[in-house]
Amino acid sequence: MAKRMRIQLFRKLVYQDVAYFDVHSSGKLVEITSSSRYVVGSVFALLSISPTLTAALLGCLPCVFLIGSLMGTELRHISREVQSQVSSSTIYPSYNNIDFIFYVKKI
16 A cells, blocks of 8 residues: 555656656655655554554544644734734844944034
């Protein structure tokens, strides 16, 4: 099964246009193919060990991804707010120092 998947994947890559490889780096393609093979192989290994447990795991994954996505969105929003507050607080003293320098130069 894994050998057949590798052969099919290799055939798909060989028949791509040259422009495809200009856009997608070879290192990225190797990473994607190896990680995809690993995930598929892991699912088949889990199925051979316990089909019931595998079905329960695969049933829970969408909920986990949804919760993670919602939390990630909220954390990004909070991070942007914090970065905005930090940048405004550090700019204020630097402007004060610049005003002070100009004041000293005038004297």
